[in-house]
Amino acid sequence: MGRVFVAGSINMDVVATAERHPRIGETVTGDAVLYFPGGKGANQAVAAATLGAPTKLIGRLGQDAFGDELKAFLAARAVDLSFVQQTSEAHTGTALITIANADNTIVVIPGANALVSAVDVVAPVLAKGDVAVSQFEIPLPVISAFFNRARAAGAPTILNPAPAIEFGRELLDLVDILILNENELGLLAKTELHDTGDPAVFIEAARSLLTSKGKTICVTLGKRGVLALIEGKPLIIQGHTVKAVDTTGAGDCFVGAVAAQLAAGKSIHDALHYANAAASICVQRMGAAPSMPTIEEVEAAISTSRPRERGDP
Numbered sequence: 001m002g003r004v005f006v007a008g009s010i011n012m013d014v015v016a017t018a019e020r021h022p023r024i025g026e027t028v029t030g031d032a033v034l035y036f037p038g039g040k041g042a043n044q045a046v047a048a049a050t051l052g053a054p055t056k057l058i059g060r061l062g063q064d065a066f067g068d069e070l071k072a073f074l075a076a077r078a079v080d081l082s083f084v085q086q087t088s089e090a091h092t093g094t095a096l097i098t099i100a101n102a103d104n105t106i107v108v109i110p111g112a113n114a115l116v117s118a119v120d121v122v123a124p125v126l127a128k129g130d131v132a133v134s135q136f137e138i139p140l141p142v143i144s145a146f147f148n149r150a151r152a153a154g155a156p157t158i159l160n161p162a163p164a165i166e167f168g169r170e171l172l173d174l175v176d177i178l179i180l181n182e183n184e185l186g187l188l189a190k191t192e193l194h195d196t197g198d199p200a201v202f203i204e205a206a207r208s209l210l211t212s213k214g215k216t217i218c219v220t221l222g223k224r225g226v227l228a229l230i231e232g233k234p235l236i237i238q239g240h241t242v243k244a245v246d247t248t249g250a251g252d253c254f255v256g257a258v259a260a261q262l263a264a265g266k267s268i269h270d271a272l273h274y275a276n277a278a279a280s281i282c283v284q285r286m287g288a289a290p291s292m293p294t295i296e297e298v299e300a301a302i303s304t305s306r307p308r309e310r311g312d313p
Helices: 040-052 065-077 111-115 120-123 142-152 183-190 199-207 250-263 268-282 295-302
Strands: 003-005 010-017 032-036 057-061 079-087 093-100 103-110 131-135 157-160 177-181 217-219 228-230 232-235
Touching: 003 040, 003 142, 003 250, 010 065, 032 065, 032 295, 040 057, 040 065, 040 079, 040 131, 040 250, 057 111, 057 120, 065 079, 079 111, 093 111, 103 217, 120 142, 131 142, 131 250, 142 157, 157 250, 177 183, 177 250, 183 199, 183 217, 199 217, 199 228, 199 232, 217 250, 217 268, 228 268, 232 268, 250 268, 268 295
Parallel strands: 003 057, 003 131, 010 093, 057 079, 131 157, 157 177, 177 217
Antiparallel strands: 010 032, 093 103, 217 228, 228 232
8 A cells, every 4th residue: 555645734723613704894703712633734634544544744833832732633643743843933834714604714824834845845755656745835846846756756646726826837747636626726727617607617627727638637516526537538426415514624635535545556536436425524524634534434425325427518
């Protein structure tokens, strides 16, 4: 079995729950404030590790209470922290999250995540069969250095371009599997997308990001499921019907599950089905990293409700 290497952010999520989101300039009374381990890198690493993949996280924490707490949590979730450093130069990354009616708004303060360097990501020794994963909560040049290292080792690369920002062709060329949501797809494809839109519109937008025939592009559509281009051929996997409580971390759960399945030698087709089921479990719980499902839970979800799939609409 291969290993999953995740280069990315580690945050403490400070979550406020309320009946509705405040309008601009408005104050609303909330229900509760909660603290959850998070950060896209940490979330994806926890998801992969919980689903059985040997997982190593590469990142930075501050030398503070949040840093100590996050380090203990990740170690308890079987994430290898050999390449996570604590630094006195910045505080631990923090995300301020408001949740209302299962929808969230998020403000991320990078802190120590902004200090992750190329030196950090080239330290691990990757091998063929390993999987390299990253997202946009660490500097982009660092991701390029990480993926170049993975390519040299023959390890496939997964990029989750979130939070959504425009980036160059040079980085996209280093990506084997691009996993993004519809908002990120709209930004990168420079087109306006609607959640009720024709799947053909999403497929066309995804095609605009193909830089090689072998690249896989996967668009997560929440309760509507997953749309993917695999070797240029479209695939639509219907979503699982569940009652969502908190969608924070669902996309990260999906990414981590795909990486874990690929490290186990599964096909990308099977990995997407598996990740679709995993994410449907994640949204039924509060928090990001703590909500990641176990192997047994995902297998049960798949056995009771395997969603339909179809090709080109």
